[in-house]
Amino acid sequence: MNSYDVAIIGSGPGGYVAAIRCAQLGMKTAIIEKYSVLGGTCLNVGCIPSKALLDSSHHYEDAIKHFEEHGIDIPGDIKVNLKQMIARKQSVVDQTTGGIDFLMKKNKIDVYQGLGSFKDATHITIKGEEETEIEAKNIIIATGSKPSSLPFITIDKERIITSTEALKLTEIPKHLIVIGGGVIGLELGQVYKRLGSEVSVVEYMDRIIPTMDSGLSKELNKVLKKQKFSINTSHKVKSVERVGDEVIVKADNKKGEEVEFKGDYCLVSVGRRPYTDGLNAEAAGVKLNDKGQIEVNEHLQSNVSNIYAIGDVVKGAMLAHKASEEGSLVAEIIAGQKPHIDYNLIPGVVYTWPEVASVGKTEEQLKEAGVDYKTGQFPMRALGRSRASMDLDGFVKILADKNTDEILGVHMIGARAADMIAEAVVAMEYKASAEDIARMSHAHPTFAEATKEAALAATENRALHI
Template sequence: MKSYDVAVIGSGPGGYVGAIRCAQLGLKTAIIEKYATLGGTCLNVGCIPSKALLDSSHHFEDAVKHFEEHGIDIPGEVKVNLEKMISRKQEVVDQTTGGIDFLMKKNNIDVYHGMGSFKDATHITIEGDETTEIEAKNSIIATGSKPASLPFIDIDKERIITSTEALKLKEVPKHLIIIGGGVIGLELGQVYRRLGAEVTIVEYMDRIIPTMDSGLSKELNKVFKKAKFSIAVSHKVKSVERKGDEVIVKAENKKGEDVEFKGDYCLVSVGRKPYTDGLNAEAAGVKLDDRGRVEVNEHLQTNVKNIYAIGDVVKGAMLAHKAEEEGVFVAETIAGQKPHIDYNLIPGVVYTWPEVASVGKTEEQLKEEGIEYKSGQFPMRALGRSRASMDTDGFVKILADKKTDEILGVHMIGARAADLIAEAVVAMEYRASAEDVARMSHAHPTYTEAVKEAALAATEDRALHV
């Protein structure tokens, strides 16, 4: 039987990054993955493939709607080759997951393919092509999450589907009904709307992206309406039924009236739930909470001192980059270091176009907490760079403490917001004031100038270009 300092169960972003950091710190490390490829949900059926389709569909939409305006004439009709688009997506996935294989070899990490389950707190059984048992001084549970559903919905993976099936459809839906107006539903909805599908979003809350700042939600709603999405908020779904190639979704609106939606596909996108099936956590004595998450303390340590858990399987936002930070945190903790994570400064991103990104407190949270703040906002349409690229939707908003001027939250929607948010994270990590950011030189013309201008707006309303 092989023995390891650390065994990582699950090879998603949290698991594989945690394994690499363990190896870097001189710990003998193994990683266990039940699927044939490494990378977990994010690389195989999540972040990476969805971005590949978003980029491909964005190119198509530009060709159809904007090339002529840019002085680019395309003879003949621009058509979608969905099979090729899906194939390219898979090539991106294969290349990315292959990169993880390389990193495991480079760092001398032993890879086991099969279902990993605890025999006890220091022994793990791996059921693959053959049964293997390993010993581990420490274990990291990084088993991630899977799509959640509603108890009355029968997901047949053909017409009533999850995000996994939505990434490999054989045809563009005529009418795609999406249950859930969060990140996954909006991103995949935009892919298929660009390709010609009619798209209806049915959301239980009173707005789309309900966990983000309400200003972002309002602006993205405006953009989606302009793109002819149907958006039904404050609707409680009561049933989803398939009749042949038709799906019927029945819901109740805020007035208590029954509403019916009919389409040829229904994407159930109501979030994700922790995945611990087959882990046999009880054999190791590891406790789960009432929502199926692994219980951990502030060191991400379970009630069993040599077993840790990270990523989607523990409390907090289900984000790949949060899992990565936690993977590094646990590796360094096991190695005797004293790492730190500020969960308030882990950004959230929606990869629609325009992109939406946020870090820190929302206005709603600051009001709820009774914190006095000031707000500075700058529209993307006022930037020369935005006009040059025809990406004029959106804004950057900076919230700063009214007394100290420290930046408390940054919320943006616009071109490349997913990249721009990193500037806000750096500023807030170093507890910068709005004045600090306002006095930094930003290259012209760039989208980042909107961050400087929003900081100026938050500092005595000094924005220069509005």
């Protein structure tokens, strides 16, 4: 039987990063993956493939809507080759997962393919082509999450689908009904909207992206409606039925009236649930809470001292980069170091166009906590860079303590917001004031100038270009 210092169950962004960090710190490491390829949800059916399709569909939309204005004439009709688009997406996935294979070899990490389940607190049974058993002093659970559904919905994976199936459709939907106005639903909805689908979003809460700052929700709602999305908030879905090639969704609106949506595809995008199926956690004595998450302390240590858990299978935002940070943290704790994560400073991003990004506290949270704060906001359309690229929608908003000027939250919607948010994370990590950013030189012309101008607006309301 092979013995290890650390064994990791799951090879997503949490698991594979934990494995690399453990190996870097001199530990003999094994990683166990149920599927035939490494990378978990993010690399295979999540972050990476969805961004590939978002990028391809963005190119198509630019070609049919904006090339002429840019002085680019293309003879003949511009058509979508969905088969090639999906094939390119898969090649991006294959290259990325192949990169993880390389990193495992480079760091001398043993990879086991099969379903890993606990025999006890130090032994794992791996059921693949053959059954294997390994021993490990420390074990990290990184089994991730799966798409959630509603109790009355039958996912047939043909017409009533999850994000996994939406990434490999063989035809462009005529009318895609999206149940859920969160990150995944809006991103995939925009992919197919660009390709010619009618898209109806049905959201239970009173706004889309309800966990983010309400200002971002309002602006994104306005932009998507301009893009001809049908946005239906405060709608409680009560039935989803397939009749042949048609899907009928019935919901009650906020007045209690029944509303019916008919489409050829329905994407169920109501969040994700922790995935522990087959883990046999009880054999190791590991406790799960009522949400199906592994219960952990501040060191991500379960109730069994040598077993840790990270990523979507524990509490907190279900984000790939959060899982990766936790993977490094646990590896360093096992090695005797004293790392830390500030969960308030893990950014959230929606990769629609315009992109939406946020870090720190929202206005709603500051109001609820009774914090005395000030706001600085700057519109993207006031930037020369935005006019040059025709990306005029959105803004950057900075929330700062009214007394100390420390930045408490940064919320932005606009071109390249996903990249721009990193400046805010750095600033807040070092407890910068709004004036600190206001006094930093930002290259011109860039989208990032909006962050400086928002900081100026928060500092005695002295933005320069509005």
